[in-house]
Amino acid sequence: MNETRRAVLAAIADEAVSGPALATRLGVSRAAVWKHIEALREAGFSIESGGDGYRLVEIPDYGGPAIAFGLDAPFDVEYHDSLPSTNARARDLATEGETDVAVVADEQTGGRGRLDRAWHSPPGGIWLSALCRPDVPPAHAPTMTLAAAVAVTETAREHGVDAGIKWPNDVLVGEEKLAGILTEMEGEADRVAWVVVGIGINVHEEGLPDGATGLCAHTEEIDRRAFVQTLLERFDELGTDPEEVLAAWRDHALTLGRRVRVETSTGDVVGTAREIEFPGTLVVTTDDGPVRVHAGDCEHLRPA
Template sequence: MQETRRRVLETLESGPATGPELAAQLDISRAAIWNHVQRLREAGFEITDTADGYELRTVPEYGAAAIEHELAANVEVEFHDELASTNATARERAADGADGLAVVAERQTGGRGRLDREWVSPVGGIYASLVTRPDVPPAESPAFTLAAAIAVAETAAEAGVDAGIKWPNDVLVPQPTADDIAAGPTGERDPPTDGAKLAGVLTEMEGEADRVSWLIAGIGVNANVDPAKLPAGATSLAGEGGPVSRRAFLAGVLDRFLELTSDLESVLPAWRRRALTLGREVRVETPRGVVEGTATDVEFPGALIVETTEGPVRVAAGDCEHLRPR
């Protein structure tokens, strides 16, 4: 959002203000204040004329200006009612030199997740792809994938949904099993094989041998979506804890992601705090074959350490499945 326009909004959030008061406070003309107010109204902000001056009544539920209004970070938002894929559009913007740009869509018609799986994208979800240009070598880019999953899981927790992460980046809400229910609140329970999927992350990057040219963190969150409209095994924020403010939720995710990636050493401790995989029996399908054993830790920039019958194995990439204890 344009900086002066942001300051107009911040001032009106504290109460009504007249045009002359705003002009004096921001050191611009009254005509400029009127212009900024008009642009905000066009963006969906309800600003009324009262005896006390301009008064901010409501903020739009979603859209570029609404999301930018919630952001602490300096991120530009490009909003679309519909896209085939926010990641695809973000790649185009990255090729044109974009940096600090979030491409957001109300819905996607061709969303994809990891391993080119279809990502169902009904209205009410959050579909966003952030273009950044981090000054890191490509070998460190997996840490950005973990950071995006952490940002979603932590923001979900703040919204009252206790989400965790299945390695590397699936954000899940643990679900009780039939055995859990039969055991009752004090009985012994086995952990569920997985959980209901709340969100997914897809990162893409382009770079040279020693540096990343651009990196895109694509995030899809089942936010205000009826779980009945989602595939089996999926859930939503609305289904778990009630509807959320999508603009505030997305802003929280973007702000936290940028905070984490400004200090990559903070990523693994934060990931461990939200991990559902560590300590679990897992089967990981990798390009070199299947690795099965107990997940014991993660190593920078995001490899999973699996203790097998033949010793520890470091898995850099693969499709992870949680298994029930033997």
């Protein structure tokens, strides 16, 4: 959001402020104040104007300016009613040199998950991709996937949804999938050039595939604007510190202590998931001893 418009909203959020007072406070002309007010109205903000001046009455339910207003995280928000893929758009922005952008869409028409699987992304869901350029070596990049899973889980819990994390990157309610995360990056041997963390969260139940669930199945109402703001803020707070991210991930893990089957490129690993190690490696105790799994599809099994 334009910084002057952000300042206008902040000024009129709690009380009416006159045009001349706004102009003086912001160091712009009265005509510029009027143009910013009209632009905010066009973006969906309800702003009254009376004898005391301008006053913010209502914030839009969703959209870029709505998410940006009050967001306490260093992301610009680029919003689209519809996109083929928020990750693809974020990659394009990365090649243009952008950073710290959250690409948000009301729907995706070509959403993809891990292993290029299709991801159902109907209108009304939460589909976003965060582009950033962390000053870390490539080996640390997987911790950003873990951080995103923690951020989704904690935000869901704040909204009354009892979510947890299944290794490596799924957020579940019970055994039903609520959200998935897809991280893409580009870098050199010693540094990351950019990272895109894509997050897809089901909100409504209609049309979901078997084994999936939505936020609204577990709570009466979801404010998508507040949900996305909290999610981005928590993701930013976690950052890329491996110890902090891994500790938070363990706190919300559904996989640790469970019997699992992990499908890997070299075969299945079956046993009990005991630990997660940097940068996201799952340690599974098998009949032949501990096995460290760096990537794979994990299935929770019934106790033997």
